[in-house]
Amino acid sequence: MMTKRVESHDQNSLPCPRRSLSSWAALERLAENAKDFSIRDAFRDDPKRFEKFHSQSCGILLDYSKQPITSDIKEKLLALAEDCELAGWRSRMFGGETINESENRAVLHTALRSPAGLSIKAGGEDISLKIHATLARMKAFSEHIRQEKRFRHIVNIGIGGSDLGSRMANEALKPFTDRFFDMHYVSNLDPAHLSETLRVCDPSKTLFIVTSKTFTTQETMMNALHAKAWLDDALGPESVCSHFVAVTQNVSKASKFGLDPEHIFPMWDWVGGRYSLWSAVGLPLCISIGFDQFQAFLDGAHEMDRHFLDAPFEQNLPVLLALVGIWNRTFLKRDILALLPYSQLLDKFPAFIQQLDMESNGKSVGRDGRPVSYPTGPIIFGEAGTNGQHAFYQLFHQGTTIVPCEFIGIKHSEYDYPESHKTLLANVIGQTKALMDGQNDPDAQKQLDGNRPSVTLMLERLDPRTLGSLIALYEHKVFTQGIVWNINSFDQWGVELGKTVSGQVLKRMELALESKGSLQGTDSSTQALIDAARKDQ
Ligand code: F6P
Numbered sequence: 001m002m003t004k005r006v007e008s009h010d011q012n013s014l015p016c017p018r019r020s021l022s023s024w025a026a027l028e029r030l031a032e033n034a035k036d037f038s039i040r041d042a043f044r045d046d047p048k049r050f051e052k053f054h055s056q057s058c059g060i061l062l063d064y065s066k067q068p069i070t071s072d073i074k075e076k077l078l079a080l081a082e083d084c085e086l087a088g089w090r091s092r093m094f095g096g097e098t099i100n101e102s103e104n105r106a107v108l109h110t111a112l113r114s115p116a117g118l119s120i121k122a123g124g125e126d127i128s129l130k131i132h133a134t135l136a137r138m139k140a141f142s143e144h145i146r147q148e149k150r151f152r153h154i155v156n157i158g159i160g161g162s163d164l165g166s167r168m169a170n171e172a173l174k175p176f177t178d179r180f181f182d183m184h185y186v187s188n189l190d191p192a193h194l195s196e197t198l199r200v201c202d203p204s205k206t207l208f209i210v211t212s213k214t215f216t217t218q219e220t221m222m223n224a225l226h227a228k229a230w231l232d233d234a235l236g237p238e239s240v241c242s243h244f245v246a247v248t249q250n251v252s253k254a255s256k257f258g259l260d261p262e263h264i265f266p267m268w269d270w271v272g273g274r275y276s277l278w279s280a281v282g283l284p285l286c287i288s289i290g291f292d293q294f295q296a297f298l299d300g301a302h303e304m305d306r307h308f309l310d311a312p313f314e315q316n317l318p319v320l321l322a323l324v325g326i327w328n329r330t331f332l333k334r335d336i337l338a339l340l341p342y343s344q345l346l347d348k349f350p351a352f353i354q355q356l357d358m359e360s361n362g363k364s365v366g367r368d369g370r371p372v373s374y375p376t377g378p379i380i381f382g383e384a385g386t387n388g389q390h391a392f393y394q395l396f397h398q399g400t401t402i403v404p405c406e407f408i409g410i411k412h413s414e415y416d417y418p419e420s421h422k423t424l425l426a427n428v429i430g431q432t433k434a435l436m437d438g439q440n441d442p443d444a445q446k447q448l449d450g451n452r453p454s455v456t457l458m459l460e461r462l463d464p465r466t467l468g469s470l471i472a473l474y475e476h477k478v479f480t481q482g483i484v485w486n487i488n489s490f491d492q493w494g495v496e497l498g499k500t501v502s503g504q505v506l507k508r509m510e511l512a513l514e515s516k517g518s519l520q521g522t523d524s525s526t527q528a529l530i531d532a533a534r535k536d537q
Contacts, residue, residue: 016373018486023079030073031331037068039436039451055315057307058300058469059460066436067404067453068332077323080315080484086319088481094269094309096122100490101367106270109475109492110305111466112278113298122270124226134266134280139243139291142283143263146290151243152182153205155197158211158285158480159187159219159225161273162247164355165471166211166284168348169277169297172467175414177288185284186227189219194226202235204343208244210257211281213267215250218499224257247280272490274355275475293464300468308476318476324455325477326484328404329378336401341408342428344461349408350382351476360478360489367486376485382406386427396435397448405454407432408470412461415487432456509534 018024043049043065053065053074057082062171077136092099098108108127111120116132145151156166167185176182184197208227212220231240241263246254249267265280278298286294304318313319327336339350361377384406396403409428413421431454436449457473459466482489508522509530522530 002079016370017368018084018460018484019373021080021083023045023083025074026076027073027080027327027331030070030076034068034073037070037451039066039068039453040438041500042070054104054322057311057315057317058303058473059466060317060469060473061456062182063456063458063459064320066432067324067455068451069324069327074314074323076309077327078319081313081319081325081480084484084486086483091481093479094305096120096127100488102267102488102491102493105138105490107275109272109275109278110184110268110428110472111304112271113301113305113472115302122268126503127268127270129282130266130268131416137169138280138283138286138294140293142286142294145207146178149180151205152180153201153206154181154182154284154287155186155201155206155208155227156209156211157186157194157219157220157223158209158247158281159275160355160359162211162213162217162220162281163187164348164352165274165277165346166282167283168352169285169347169467169471170288172296172343172345172462173285173289173293173464174345175498176290176293176464178290181288183284183288186223187219187491189222189425191226192224197434198227198230203231203243206231206243209284210244210245210254211247211283213249213273213276215246215248215253215257226380228258245283247283274344274359275490277471284463289464291387295466299465299468300465301472302468303465304469304472304476308472312396318473319480321473322480322484325378325404326481328453329376330374332374334402334404335375335379336403337378337380338388338396338403338405339380340385340388340405340428340431341382342385342424343408343410344384347384352379352471354380356474359477359492359495361482361485361487363485363487363489365487367488372485372487376484376487377481384468385431386424389427389431393431396452397438402452405431405435405452407454407456409458410462411458414462428456463483505530 050063050065053067053069054061054063054069055285056062068369069445076213090101092108094110096108099107106122108120108122111127112131114120116128118128119126120128124383156163163185170183186197206226209226210220215221228240228244231243241258241260244259245263245265246259247265247267248254249269251264254264255261262465265283267276267279269279271279278301282294308316308318321459341349341355357380358377363376364372368371398406407428408426415421435452435454436450438448441447459470478489505526
């Protein structure tokens, strides 16, 4: 469905639907005064501050008391969520309405983790039956692979949403994995990625899972074809089929690739790539942790769905996390958000959330086709603490840019060395305090002004259930922010142009080889880079 673009001269004549809300205007006024707000003094003035600014559910504690937030600001942020009709949009999403208007699709990743027996409609069809039929196939297939132990190397070939979630969760849940299997994820078009993976794989013991919703993604298709040729060379063409599985919506392309129907697991158009980990995209994870743990992962996500649906906004973890983000991004104009999990196993979590958040909310046109007149999704970066502490935290403490931080701590470790784990927790908590308090020092170089905001999520443990809840928390955070910003969080038109242009460049590179001269119709920089890339070939 096309949304007509509204030109900026029309825009000036129309009031912005968000800025004209009274809660929005009130927050803009409160943001003016927030410059003088001292988080440290707020704790001194109100010893019960934590009580007012935390919430807890699904084994996750959210502490947002170390934010430049008052009860008044919180009240207005909650009013903003009401004014933007968050509850109505939430029902529309869970109810299978076509809320992804630009792609004319429903958004039903939540259906993938719903218990059996609940009827869920998309386009008039009850989709719960095919969801649970696919889960039954995943169970049978993963149990077969885990019992048979014919394959030692499981190689997922996919990129973006067909890679990041499964890769991240497989790493995060390492203590729950069957160590017999070597799990590999090949995403990059760089031949180094596939070649280095194949180097350590024995063809007769390797299972490839080609994960691609479209089955047309350049990187995935090239890597899959090379993997097929590698198997063909080693084992002969007749054995290739039994070493390949596909997860895709494009069954005809997967069949053309040479796969039998029983080796093709479905995806559906009402699940976006970055929200698809709960579908057969999670097959590598399901093999690695086993179906029962995969089910616990789905159950944890469903528990967060219920919390998001049922808890009042003032206790609702996704809503609160989203509103704190909006306060920082839109009203205090903070461009960046650092995501800092204090868990080596969550090292890939920031990369996963980067796609989830930035591909969803990196938008500057509203649902109505009008340019938005306020900042939307922030730039997200981060890595596991404490590694970051010895690298980029200097800028957090003394840099000229204020970087709001989202810390994640894990109360119970699955590993030995309790002293190390206790010290790790002391570090995460210590950082939140140091950023807030700063220090006064007569030596100007050692002065830390403090007042640097942070949020902390403390997880009971990092198990399949809680990880499921954590990911769903972030999905609903992103959804909530998209509603308040009046943008469609479920399309990604911005990434398409780059794909088209690289296709054009490739054609020019091939032409350049033949003509060995510069080409008409491109700028001098692009042409010079093409020439430089092709030199001496
Ligand atoms: O280019 C972006 C994107 O479309 C993502 O949204 C998606 O997760 C990724 O590419 C992979 O797409 P596919 O699963 O179709 O290969």
